[in-house]
Amino acid sequence: MLNTFWMILKRDLKLALRRRSEVFTVLFFFIIVVSLFPLGVGFNEKMLQEIAPGVAWIAALLASMLALERLFANDYVDGTLEQMLLTPQPLSILVFAKMTAHWLLTGLPLVLVAPVVGVLYHLEAETVITMMLMLLLGTPVLSMIGAIGAALTLGLRGGGVLISLLILPLYIPVLVYGSGAIAESRLQSGNIEPHILLLSAFLLLSLIFSPWATASALKISLE
Amino acid sequence: MSEFFNMGGYGYHVWGVILLALGIMLIEPINLKLQRKTLLQRIQRNKRIEKNRRK
Amino acid sequence: MTFSWFKYAAPINFYPLAGKVIPLFWFLAITLTSFGLYWGFFQTPDVLSDQKQYYRIIFVHVAASWMGMWLYAMMVFWGLVGLVFNTRLSFMMAKATSTTGALMAFIALISGAVWGKVSWGTWWDWDPRLTMSLILMFLYIGYIALHSAIDNSRRADKAAAVLSLVGLAIVPVIYYSVNCPNPNECSSLHQESSFKGVESNILLGMLITALGFWMYSFATILMRVRNIILEREINTKWVSEL
Numbered sequence: 428m429l430n431t432f433w434m435i436l437k438r439d440l441k442l443a444l445r446r447r448s449e450v451f452t453v454l455f456f457f458i459i460v461v462s463l464f465p466l467g468v469g470f471n472e473k474m475l476q477e478i479a480p481g482v483a484w485i486a487a488l489l490a491s492m493l494a495l496e497r498l499f500a501n502d503y504v505d506g507t508l509e510q511m512l513l514t515p516q517p518l519s520i521l522v523f524a525k526m527t528a529h530w531l532l533t534g535l536p537l538v539l540v541a542p543v544v545g546v547l548y549h550l551e552a553e554t555v556i557t558m559m560l561m562l563l564l565g566t567p568v569l570s571m572i573g574a575i576g577a578a579l580t581l582g583l584r585g586g587g588v589l590i591s592l593l594i595l596p597l598y599i600p601v602l603v604y605g606s607g608a609i610a611e612s613r614l615q616s617g618n619i620e621p622h623i624l625l626l627s628a629f630l631l632l633s634l635i636f637s638p639w640a641t642a643s644a645l646k647i648s649l650e
Numbered sequence: 651m652s653e654f655f656n657m658g659g660y661g662y663h664v665w666g667v668i669l670l671a672l673g674i675m676l677i678e679p680i681n682l683k684l685q686r687k688t689l690l691q692r693i694q695r696n697k698r699i700e701k702n703r704r705k
Numbered sequence: 706m707t708f709s710w711f712k713y714a715a716p717i718n719f720y721p722l723a724g725k726v727i728p729l730f731w732f733l734a735i736t737l738t739s740f741g742l743y744w745g746f747f748q749t750p751d752v753l754s755d756q757k758q759y760y761r762i763i764f765v766h767v768a769a770s771w772m773g774m775w776l777y778a779m780m781v782f783w784g785l786v787g788l789v790f791n792t793r794l795s796f797m798m799a800k801a802t803s804t805t806g807a808l809m810a811f812i813a814l815i816s817g818a819v820w821g822k823v824s825w826g827t828w829w830d831w832d833p834r835l836t837m838s839l840i841l842m843f844l845y846i847g848y849i850a851l852h853s854a855i856d857n858s859r860r861a862d863k864a865a866a867v868l869s870l871v872g873l874a875i876v877p878v879i880y881y882s883v884n885c886p887n888p889n890e891c892s893s894l895h896q897e898s899s900f901k902g903v904e905s906n907i908l909l910g911m912l913i914t915a916l917g918f919w920m921y922s923f924a925t926i927l928m929r930v931r932n933i934i935l936e937r938e939i940n941t942k943w944v945s946e947l
Contacts, residue, residue, distance in 0.1 A: 580851070583855060589850060599879050667765055668742075671812045679925055
C-alpha cells in the first residue's frame with residue numbers, strides 16, 4: 428500500500444513539474460489577491476494589521492479552490508482516473524496520494540510565501556510565524572475537503588464556480604480558527620494553543636474521512 | 651382596527667414578513683400545480699403520438 | 706391479508722397514496738397555521754409594552770427556522786436511505802425536500818433579519834443564530850446547484866446526497882466555530898435554551914404555527930415528489946395510462 432502511495436505521489440509531482448507554470452499561477456493568485464485588499468480598503472497601517480489574518484486566509488481559501496479542478500481533471504480527461512478505479516488497490520490510498528501531491532504543489536507554497544503577506548501588511552515577525560504555522564495546519568484540510576467537491580463536480584460545466592458554492596461553507600471552521608489564531612497572536616496575552624489544537628483535530632479528522640468520502644464521490648461521478 | 655394594522659409603529663415590518671411568508675407558501679403550491687398540469691399534458695401528447703405511430 | 710409498507714417504496718404505488726394524503730395535509734396546514742397565527746396575534750397579551758408589537762414576527766420566524774433545519778435533516782435522511790438501499794423513490798423525496806427546505810430557510814433568514822432590525826436596530830448582525838441561518842441557506846443552494854448541474858439523474862441524486870451528508874457532518878463544527886471563534890473566551894459551550902423564559906401563551910402560538918408549517922411542508926413535498934415521479938417515470942406504462 429505504501430508503494431502505491433509513493434508511486435502515485437511521485438507520478439503526480441512529476442507530471443505537475445512538467446507544467447511548472449500551473450503551480451506558479453496558484454501562488455501568484457494568492458499574492459495578487461492579498462495585494463488587492465490594501466488597494467481596495469486603504470493603506471492605514473493599523474487597519475491592515477487587523478485585517479491581515481482574515482485576508483490571508485480568504486486568499487488561501489480561494490487559491491486552494493482554484494487549484495482543486497486540477498486535482499482530478501487531467502486524469503479524468505485521459506482516462507487514467509477510470510483505470511485507477513479498476514485497480515485492486517484501495518481507491519482511498521490513490522486519492523490520498525493525489526491529495527498529498529496537490530497540497531505539496533498548491534498549499535505548501537502558500538505557507539512559504541506568508542512572509543510576503545507579513546511585509547505587505549506590516550506584521551510583526553511573531554505574527555508571521557503564527558500565520559505560517561496555521562497555514563501549515565490548515566491548508567491540508569482545505570485540500571482534503573476541497574477534494575470531495577472536486578470529485579463530486581468532475582467533468583461538469585461551470586466547474587470552478589460550482590465547487591466554490593459547495594465547498595466554501597465547509598471551509599468556515601478552518602477560516603475562523605486559522606485567522607482567529609493569527610489575530611490572537613497579535614495580542615500581548617494571546618494564547619493560541621486552543622486554536623492549534625482545534626486545527627490539528629480538523630486535520631486528523633479530514634485525514635481519516637476525506638480520502639474515503641472522496642473515493643465514494645469519485646465512484647459516483649464515474650459510474 | 652387601525653391599531654391592529656399599525657402594530658405599534660411596526661406595521662410594515664410585521665405585515666411585510668407575514669406577507670412574504672404566506673406569499674411564498676401560496677406561490678409554491680400554485681407553481682407545483684402548474685408544473686403538474688404541464689407534465690400531464692406532455693403525457694397525453696405522448697400517448698397521442700404513440701397511437702398515431704401505431705396506426 | 707398481509708400488508709407490507711415496502712410496497713410503497715415503488716413509485717407506482719406511492720403516487721396514488723401520496724395523492725390521497727395531500728389534501729389532508731393541506732387541511733391541517735391551513736387550520737393549524739391560521740389558528741397559530743390567530744393565537745399569536747390576538748390571544749397573547751401585550752406582554753411587552755405597546756411599542757413592541759413587533760414580536761409577532763417571532764411566530765413566523767421560529768416556525769420557518771425549525772422547518773429549515775428539520776427539512777435539511779430529512780433531505781439528508783432520504784439521501785442516505787437512497788445511497789444505502791439504492792431505491793429511486795428515496796432520492797426523489799430528497800430532491801423534493803430540497804426546494805421547500807430552501808424556501809423555509811429563506812423565510813427564516815428574511816424574518817430573522819427583520820426581527821434583528823426591530824429588536825436590535827440592525828438588519829444584520831453576525832451573531833451565531835443569524836450566521837447559521839445564512840450558512841444553512843448556502844448548504845441548500847449548494848445542494849440545488851449541484852443537482853441541477855448534473856444531467857444524469859442517478860449521478861445527480863447520489864452526488865447531491867453525498868454533499869448533503871458532508872454538509873450535515875460539518876454543520877456542528879461550523880456552529881461551534883461561529884459560536885466560539887475565540888476558544889479562550891468561550892465561557893460556556895451551551896447557550897442557555899432561549900425557550901426557558903418564554904411565556905406559555907407565546908410558546909403555544911409558536912408551536913401551533915410550527916406544526917402548521919410542518920403540515921404545509923409535507924403537503925408541498927408530496928406534491929413535488931408526485932411531479933418528479935411523473936417526470937422520471939414518464940416512459941413507463943402506468944404513467945402513460947394516467
